Amino acid sequence: MERMITTVEELKRLEAKAEKEYRRLLKKLKDPEYADLRALILRMAIDTAFHKHLMEALERAYHESLKLVDEYGTREDVGEIALIPGLPTMVMPLGFGAIGARVPPEEIIEEYLKDFPTEVVLPENGDGKLGELLGEYIKLQERMLELYDRLSRRAFHPVVRGLATEIKRNEEQHGAILKKLDERYGTHSAGA
Numbered sequence: 001m002e003r004m005i006t007t008v009e010e011l012k013r014l015e016a017k018a019e020k021e022y023r024r025l026l027k028k029l030k031d032p033e034y035a036d037l038r039a040l041i042l043r044m045a046i047d048t049a050f051h052k053h054l055m056e057a058l059e060r061a062y063h064e065s066l067k068l069v070d071e072y073g074t075r076e077d078v079g080e081i082a083l084i085p086g087l088p089t090m091v092m093p094l095g096f097g098a099i100g101a102r103v104p105p106e107e108i109i110e111e112y113l114k115d116f117p118t119e120v121v122l123p124e125n126g127d128g129k130l131g132e133l134l135g136e137y138i139k140l141q142e143r144m145l146e147l148y149d150r151l152s153r154r155a156f157h158p159v160v161r162g163l164a165t166e167i168k169r170n171e172e173q174h175g176a177i178l179k180k181l182d183e184r185y186g187t188h189s190a191g192a
Contacts, residue, residue, distance in 0.1 A: 004062070004151065004154055004155060004156075005059065005062050007147050007150055007151045007154070008055055008058050008059050008062065008151065009055075009059060010147055011051075011055045011144060011147050011148065011151070012052060012055035012056055012059060014140055014143060014144050014147070015048055015051045015052035015055055015144065016052050017140060018048045018137065018140045018141070018144070019045060019048045019049055019052055021133065021136060021137060021140070022041055022042075022044060022045035022048060022137075023045065024133075025041055025130075025133050026038060026041055026042060026045060028129070028130075029041065031123075033121075033123040034123055035121075036121045037121075037122055037181075040177065044174050044177065047170055047174065051144075051167055051170075051171075054163065054167070058160060058163075122181075122184055122185075128185075130181075130185045131182070131185040131186040134178060134181055134182045134185055134186045135182065135186055137178050138175070138178050138179065138182060138186075141171060141174050141175050141178055142175065144171050145168060145171045145172065145175060148164050148165075148167050148168035148171055149168055151164040152164035152165040152168055
């Protein structure tokens with residue numbers, strides 16, 4: 001049976017890859033005609049940065065839990081840490097620490113995170129590269145959605161379970177947006 005930490009580690013790796021890909025796309029969307037699309041992609045990139053850092057925090061908390069069990073408990077028959085609801089077993093840093101250093105100032109983030117834009121002006125797909133990138137993002141997003149679903153079902157601690165459930169919902173939003181963009185720009189639109 002796969003351990004929870006394995007899922008968290010894979011999610012952290014995929015989120016880092018997705019963030020890198022979003023950054024790559026944002027560098028290409030410099031023309032004014034891409035302003036709305038750029039804002040939409042930037043919103044998803046910000047979400048992805050949060051997800052990545054949250055997975056890093058979960059990974060650190062898991063390893064710290066193992067150290068605590070090694071130091072103060074018995075680990076002979078423990079395959080995974082069972083986080084008991086109601087006990088202060090997991091501490092998330094307030095203020096997000098390193099996240100503030102990697103994303104725009106708080107006021108800008110707040111503006112981007114209010115709501116996803118409902119009306120976006122989409123330019124023509126000039127060279128077709130946007131469609132190729134969207135295909136890769138969709139694959140990454142589908143795998144992340146699968147893993148967040150698994151984590152939300154398997155997590156023992158209610159905070160971890162709730163966090164995974166909410167990130168999964170956010171990934172579902174990303175998936176819907178990416179699929180709509182793929183209908184417009186993607187290589188899949190011709191055969192779908």
